[in-house]
Amino acid sequence: MSKTLGVSRPDQASYMLRAASEDAGRAYKQRLLDLLDLRAGHTVLDVGCGPGTDLPALAERVGVSGRVIGVDQDPAMLATARRRTAAMSTVDIREADAHALPVEPRTVDRAKIDRVLMHVRSPADVLAQLHTATRPGALIGLVEPDWDTLAVDAQDLETSRAFTRYTTEKVVRHATVGRRLAHLAVKAGFRVETAIATTPVFTDFEHGDHTLGLGRNMQQAIAEGHIDRTRGEAWFAGLAHGPFYASFTLVTVVCSRP
Template sequence: MSTTLGAPRPDQADYMLRAAAGDAGRAYKGQLVEGLDLAPGQTVLDAGCGPGTDLPALAERVGDGGAVIGVDRDPEMLARARERTSGLRAVELRDGDVHALPVGAGSVDRAKTDRVLMHVADPAAALAELHRVTRPGAVVALAEPDWDTLVVDAEDIDTSRAFTRFTTAEVVRNATIGRALPRLATAAGFRVTHVAATTPVFTDVTEADHTLGLGRNLQQAVARGHIDPTRGRAWFDALSEGPFYASFTLVTVLCTR
């Protein structure tokens, strides 16, 4: 199978910013920030802030009298976040891991994590850290996909299903974390107050290839023996020949400390 199949792996920061800028990204991110019910003077934590996508919106709501703490362990992400928040006095960026947040116990009024827990080694430990750093009565917002719900329309439905199974089993570390959020948040000591699901829909194959990694993940599936090479190539080529559809479920949870 050609190494040029599909879009190349994108720069991670650019990927996150592009995903957030799409219609689906703007919709659920807006709901997530609104759900935090931010007020001037509060301290809010963005755990796994990435390139700082949400930091300006958080800073606007807490004002100069508040504080926004962005934590990420990736130096490149923090550098992009610094560029994005230059001049915002409320924002402070810290190098750290969500399993051991560089934040004092009981010091945060609001906290969020967005598409982070699907990548971490121990989601339960990360949620326990969020519980540690939040004050009693704090609001916490969580958002994660459930990759078991990824569907790609094709005449060869068996290959579409095999692609989803491979994505769930081999590509994403915690692929079904979305559905587990209410259970894990409760186990961490939070009280779940709201659960919602949104469905990002892709009708443009190029955008789906970029965001969902259709071509590059298919190459991995073929290389590891999950999908026949000839059948996989035919499946991918057919996706661009007619109307395209793909979607997955994104779960958002609001809870209180």
């Protein structure tokens, strides 16, 4: 891994699959599936399914009598998802925007939306769509980061703080949606059953750089004039030397549809 800036944005499908395969990704996803209490015969909706990261696990839990609907608006992501689930007859993949879900009202028993609300135009409108799609008694799992809590250890603390501010204000559309999940869920008509905060910790420089976009986002912050080039480049180069630490808060909310 280069210790200088200039790392290009990774292929999104590969990025998502790698992140899900790492320890922190596997742990929170397993917990989410357990909290959703998936059962044989359920119809499950995965909004923003991406390259189909979670579709096989969902299909396994609902069995041959169940149904898994994956929705995403990115054709390239969906192509990967279709390849990964080609042998799974219970998986139905649909191209659509999360603000206009292609699902009949009150037909979904379980739904999940994982690290998607931070990117959409209106999280509230997407949750309203989920409320329409789910049956009374359905469970809905929501997972989002709170990027305001991003902490990167460096000798230059002020540049670390500037990097977090830049991430929150310029890189991610709804960077603090994680802390608002419970509020948004209640406003959409759901009842909050569980709220959990976990802290993914990165102690490997390459892993942290890949997942958190440290190099590419710092390069962008410098190019846009938000961080001084000399300080930004020295900050990034210094992260690769000695023990590395970075973390953020990931919020999981499971709610029910009355």
